[in-house]
Amino acid sequence: MSFPSASPPQAEHWRNRFASLGPAFFTELPPQGMPQPVWVAHSASCATELGWPENWWQRDDWNALQVLSGNAAWPGMRTLASVYSGHQFGVWAGQLGDGRAHLLGEIRTPSGSLELQLKGAGLTPYSRRGDGRAVLRSSIREFLCSEAMHALGIPSTRALALSASALPVRRESLETAAIVTRVAPSFLRFGHFEHFAHHQKPAQLRQLADHFIAEHAPACLESGAPYLALLEQVARQTGGLLAHWQAVGFCHGVMNTDNMSMLGLTIDYGPFGFLDGFNPGHICNHSDHQGRYAFARQPSVAFWNLHALAQALLPLIQNEGEAPEAASERALDAIEPYKQAFSERFIALMRAKLGLHSAQAEDTALIDDWLRLLAATQVDYTIAHRRLSQLGLHDDPGALRDLFLDREAFDVWAQRYRSRLQAEASQDGPRQAAMCAVNPAVVLRNHLAEGAIRAAQAGDFSETQRLLQVLQRPFDEPTQASDAAFPPDWAHTLEVSCSS
Numbered sequence: 001m002s003f004p005s006a007s008p009p010q011a012e013h014w015r016n017r018f019a020s021l022g023p024a025f026f027t028e029l030p031p032q033g034m035p036q037p038v039w040v041a042h043s044a045s046c047a048t049e050l051g052w053p054e055n056w057w058q059r060d061d062w063n064a065l066q067v068l069s070g071n072a073a074w075p076g077m078r079t080l081a082s083v084y085s086g087h088q089f090g091v092w093a094g095q096l097g098d099g100r101a102h103l104l105g106e107i108r109t110p111s112g113s114l115e116l117q118l119k120g121a122g123l124t125p126y127s128r129r130g131d132g133r134a135v136l137r138s139s140i141r142e143f144l145c146s147e148a149m150h151a152l153g154i155p156s157t158r159a160l161a162l163s164a165s166a167l168p169v170r171r172e173s174l175e176t177a178a179i180v181t182r183v184a185p186s187f188l189r190f191g192h193f194e195h196f197a198h199h200q201k202p203a204q205l206r207q208l209a210d211h212f213i214a215e216h217a218p219a220c221l222e223s224g225a226p227y228l229a230l231l232e233q234v235a236r237q238t239g240g241l242l243a244h245w246q247a248v249g250f251c252h253g254v255m256n257t258d259n260m261s262m263l264g265l266t267i268d269y270g271p272f273g274f275l276d277g278f279n280p281g282h283i284c285n286h287s288d289h290q291g292r293y294a295f296a297r298q299p300s301v302a303f304w305n306l307h308a309l310a311q312a313l314l315p316l317i318q319n320e321g322e323a324p325e326a327a328s329e330r331a332l333d334a335i336e337p338y339k340q341a342f343s344e345r346f347i348a349l350m351r352a353k354l355g356l357h358s359a360q361a362e363d364t365a366l367i368d369d370w371l372r373l374l375a376a377t378q379v380d381y382t383i384a385h386r387r388l389s390q391l392g393l394h395d396d397p398g399a400l401r402d403l404f405l406d407r408e409a410f411d412v413w414a415q416r417y418r419s420r421l422q423a424e425a426s427q428d429g430p431r432q433a434a435m436c437a438v439n440p441a442v443v444l445r446n447h448l449a450e451g452a453i454r455a456a457q458a459g460d461f462s463e464t465q466r467l468l469q470v471l472q473r474p475f476d477e478p479t480q481a482s483d484a485a486f487p488p489d490w491a492h493t494l495e496v497s498c499s500s
Contacts, residue, residue: 006053008062011076015106015113017215018186019078024204025192026080031102032122032132033071034165034177040140040461041468042161043147046183049158051110057161068181069163070102070121077105081124085198086191086258087308089292092198096191096258097126100134103187115187116160120179133169137453139178140464141444141496142269144452146182148444148471149266154244155237156266158183162464164456176457184265186216190309191258197312206316212262227316231334235306237264239341242302247349248443249275249381251295253285253496257305271496274443276487277378278371286495299342306335352438353385354417355431358424366413366420373413377405380486382443389435392428393421440474441484447491448483 018025042057057064066072073079081098088096102124104116119142120134134142139162146159160181167177188208196205213220213230223229241264245252252259253271261267273284280296288294293301310331318327350367351359374384380403387400397414404410421431442448448467455463470478478484 008056008059008064009074009076009107013108014076014078015108016076016078017106017113017211018082018103018115019080019105021207021211024201025208026082026098026103027125028078028080029102029124030073030079031070031118033066034069034163034167034179037065037069037071037163037165037179039065040136040162040164040178040456041143041464043143043159043468043472045147045150045472046158046160049109049111050107050114050160050183064161065163068118068161069165069179070118073104079104081126082187082192083126083195084189084191084258085195086189086256087194087305088256088258089288089290090304093256093258095126095195096128098124099127099130100124100132101182101187112185114183114185117182117184117187118179119182120177131169133167133177134179135169135171135175136164136178136456137175138270139164139180140453140456141272141449142182143180144449144464144467144471145269145272145444146180146266147468148474149250151472151474152244152248152440152443154248154250154266155241155264157187157261164461184261184263184267186212186261186263187267188212188216188262189258189267190260190262190305190312191256192262193309193312194257197315202315205312209313209316216263225317225330227313228330228334231306231310231313231317231331232337234262234264234309235335235338236341238302238306239338240264240345241266242299243342243345243349245298246295246346247353248440249278249295250443251275251282251284251293252298253288253293255293255298255301255305257308260302260305260309273446273496275381276445276491278374278381278384279378280371280375284496302342303335303338306338307332310335349438353435354388355426355435356420356424357426357431357434360420360423362420366416369413369416373404373406373409376409379403382440383484383486385439386436386441386484389432389439392432393418393426437475441477442470442474444471445487445491446494446496447487450491450494 056062063072067074079102083097085095086093100120102118102121106113106115123132143159143162146156149156160183162180164178169175169177213226217230217233220226220229251273259268271285282295283291314327317331384403401410452464452467470483
């Protein structure tokens with residue numbers, strides 16, 4: 001079956017495999033549109049992945065603004081909200097679900113089948129005490145960071161488009177509504193499986209697991225224990241994802257089990273933050289009063305969440321007549337590869353950030369001491385790695401050295417680093433090019449997002465669109481130097497919470 005190109009999506013372009021599972025897994029309902037929507041921004045990169053023409057968002061025959069603002073539909077769409085449960089801040093939260101997300105369906109693309117979802121399109125049966133809406137402020141952050149993470153090479157859901165309306169939405173103050181169109185191979189979360197396990201619905205739990213394996217993890221079918229193989233695959237993918245987060249200095253902020261992707265994608269951008277000064281204890285979510293999701297705790301929290309997933313899949317893992325303890329032990333063994341996947345990927349990413357093209361036994365200590373050096377006085381994480389990337393073996397390290405208050409400690413580490421480079425006959429030109437290709441000049445710091453938000457709230461979307469273009473080329477030196485500069489003093493007063 002061909003995918004949509006010049007023409008808008010038609011009925012034959014949709015697959016809707018999740019909808020085929022039946023009503024136990026979702027509620028089918030239309031989105032609640034926004035009045036008089038306007039485009040804020042759209043991602044040409046994401047549209048290319050879908051196989052759509054460059055001007056899809058402008059064409060009258062596509063009617064895309066109305067469709068992606070919840071006011072119209074393309075033929076073949078089956079719009080639904082899925083049910084799931086989960087642990088939030090380590091506590092069982094009960095039934096949750098797509099409280100403000102509507103899955104439009106699954107569309108055939110050159111990259112395979114991809115699901116399209118509207119976030120902020122109104123009430124669903126799972127909205128609980130919410131209104132089902134998303135505000136412009138948080139939607140700009142999610143749109144920009146989704147595409148920024150993809151450009152950084154970090155597994156993530158994508159953001160195709162962002163539309164806005166003057167529709168009022170009450171949060172801490174009165175704001176306005178927006179809708180993000182999100183794209184992913186699957187939006188299934190750990191919490192989907194927890195839901196059916198907790199409510200003791202083994203038939204639905206097995207149906208969901210079999211669906212996921214068939215559609216997203218077919219290699220597990222070759223195993224004599226496919227559900228254990230599924231756990232191991234999710235564990236390895238999650239380990240790789242967390243290594244990327246830690247290496248780039250990304251703090252998610254709300255790693256609840258319902259915010260953990262079964263495909264190892266970064267999902268649900270809320271109170272996230274990229275580190276400015278390197279502080280392992282940094283808490284980016286103002287609502288996280290206990291610091292559960294602090295930056296340095298993210299790898300262990302992910303492993304805790306994998307334990308919750310393993311517990312949910314136990315009814316499928318336990319053999320007839322087998323003691324529960326034995327099945328539990330096998331499930332825990334299946335998630336153990338997370339640790340190796342994380343550590344191996346993290347050390348590989350950090351070697352690349354330091355320009356080391358071979359693996360040596362002393363690298364772990366060299367990397368750990370570098371991070372301790374950064375943490376000692378909370379040196380800017382992105383700028384330090386970028387300056388290190390541009391440093392020649394025999395150059396005066398003044399610009400880098402000036403970032404550190406303890407110059408003597410830096411000098412000791414720098415000598416070890418130079419000796420390590422010399423030991424593998426590192427050449428400045430190739431090494432610097434390789435390092436600049438993995439150490440970004442620009443990340444979505446909170447103050448950059450805040451600048452786009454303030455302009456958009458005043459009716460000017462040009463800064464959101466400009467920043468998108470910069471973030472899609474994060475390893476290039478930006479033409480606007482302030483994009484790669486130290487954050488201004490006022491940035492330290494910004495607070496981001498779960499409220500959206």
